[in-house]
Amino acid sequence: MKRAAWYVIAGTVAGFAGVLGLHGRAAAPSVVAAPKPTSGASRAASKPGSARAAGPAPATGPTRHVTGILEQYGYGELSVTVTVHGTQITNVSVPVLRTAEPYSQQLAAQVLPMLKSEVLAAHSARINTVSGATYTSQAYADSIQSALDKLHLK
Amino acid sequence: MSFETVLGPAARRGKQRRLPARPEAPRPRPAFARAGLLVAGIGLGATTALAIADETGSQFSAPGGAATFLGSLTGLVGTYLALMMVLLISRIPAIERVLGQDGLLRWHRRLAPWPISLLIAHAVFITIGYAQAAKSGVWHQVGVLLTKYPDVLIATVGLGIMCVIGVISLRAIRSRLPRETWWLIHLYMYLALALSFAHVLALGPSFVGHPLTQIVWSVAWAATAGLVICYRFGLPLVRSVRHRVVVTEVRREAPDVVSVICTGRHLDKLAVAGGQFFFWRFLTPRMWWQAHPYSLSALPQPPYLRLTVKGVGDHSAALAKLRPGTKVVIEGPYGAFTRYAQRRRRALLVAAGIGVTALRSLLEDLPRNSAPVVVLRATRAEDMVLIKEVAELVRYRHGKLHELVGTREQASIDDRSLPRLVPDLDHRDIYVCGPEGFVTDIVELARRLGVPDEAVHHEAFAL
DSSP states (O other): OTTHHHHHHHHHHHHHHHHHHHHHHHSSSOOSOOOOOOHHHHHHHTSTTTSOOOOOOOOOSOEEEEEOOOEEOSSEEEEEEEEEETTEEEEEEEEEEEESSHHHHHHHHHHHHHHHHHHHHHTSSOOOOOTTOHHHHHHHHHHHHHHHHHTTOO | OOOOOSSOHHHHTTOOOOOOOOOOOOOOOHHHHHHHHHHHHHHHHHHHHHHHHTOOHHHHHSTTHHHHHHHHHHHHHHHHHHHHHHHHTSOOHHHHHHHHHHHHHHHHHHHTHHHHHHHHHHHHHHHHHHHHHHTOOHHHHHHHHHHHSTTHHHHHHHHHHHHHHHHHTSHHHHTTSOHHHHHHHHHHHHHHHHHHHHHHHHHOTTTTTOHHHHHHHHHHHHHHHHHHIIIIIIHHHHHHHHHOEEEEEEEEEETTEEEEEEEOTTGGGOOOOTTOEEEEEEOSTTTTTOOEEEEBSSOOBTTEEEEEEEOOSHHHHHGGGOOTTOEEEEEEEEOSOSGGGOOSSEEEEEEEGGGHHHHHHHHHHSOTTOOOEEEEEESSGGGOTTHHHHHHHHHHTTOEEEEEESOTTTTOOOTTHHHHHOTTGGGEEEEEEEEHHHHHHHHHHHHHTTOOGGGEEEEEEOO
16 A cells, blocks of 8 residues: 555545536635525524514605615624615615625625615515524615615604 | 353264354455545645645735745645544555554644644744735734634634644643543544535635536535445444444453453454454443443354453443443444565564453454464453463464463563574564553564564554
């Protein structure tokens, strides 16, 4: 077994090149993986208030888009864009979401839709935090509030 | 009942003694070991690539990006090496036959510091990286990681167990612990590895949202666990139940040496090569929980098996008090110290003290015209156990036996005496068996005398 090291080295190079080659072909476009629902999500979804569907908002006045300030929240940073029709919040989106690691990314991706539906239901930034994602919820609410402040809405 | 050599009493009475038909021990195939090395290398390369493949430039240059990247790299490679460590002691027969149990153990020991240091580095890097990303203190981040991230707490417990085992395995500490204590604590490594498994899939950048890598990783670990269960627990259990070995007789060979003669069923179906050993677990109230490696001191002669042991440790001394009828669980046969290892035409067999046991069964496995040279060394004449049997086996094979009795100085095997005893050393493989110091001396001597490493085979008895 004198040449043992050579077998290991040859294998290592082959395995290394193989995986990088496969990865280069497979994962060219998408960067952020689509999150899957986990037990954490279902726990959060069962909280009162978070599962309500957004009601239709009465439409008066022009439609405006405003982006709130970039919030640092410990696991990463996010900012929220609010679409307002008259005084009603009609849509919320998250143009910026950066996290330190994939787990927080996945968690945020699960939580953001819940937070969105809460905002649309409450028509304000005063929302319940999602359990297990307290910092994310607060950053989300704060960014929305800053956007609403720019619009001089409540 | 006597354990007969080939020229037993029957042959001396003039009758032709028929050799019992024994199954050939499977021949070691070095190609299996090479394939194993290649696969291990591929896994290592793939694991390293996995850590690098998902890393983007912007992630790396983000705050904490570099530390986080190093954290996942060290974590992945460290875990992979831990997997290799488990495989090395899982006793896969095809690999064991080539490298031998002690060869595998040597690799296991040599590799051991790497996974532990890499996994400690992993924990440190990840904490620093996440702290930098979150712009918080390192100690605050430790708390966040342990309480807020899934499965990190139990993985940290696992790492703690690994560190404890790493520390007690340091030579200075290990030599002060009883072997059994160390062994029992060491078994907790399986628990540590199991505890750390979940956080890899839940948090690892290469696994979150990548079902394919999750599946491959899980299958690799499940397969390793399967091999361990099969070969470390399943196979010994099956063999022990099948052969139902029990102690028949304990015979004193020398003041502190006993032979334990066991009987078993279907031993004609047990393939053993001369020079191999078993782990023996004697089911008495005080000994059932420990298994010790002892060579067979003769090839199986169904329905008999014999081991010969010198009472040096607690366990080997207790063997002298075994009662007939004691049940025995066997694990083996193991070892690459067999005739299959031979590279040259003839063989020189060297043993000191109780090392003669493995030599005795190896000798029995050599063909009739093999003309082996046997050198036995002992401090006192009464320590030359089994000497009659060895002499008879050597004579039957037209070989030569040298008995060296005396202190190391009086009866030394050195650069001058060995070539004189064995003039045709250039045409012989050397098989050495005995205490660790003796084996090291002879291996070095062989190297000095120009015997290539492939032609030197050894089996050391560590106490």
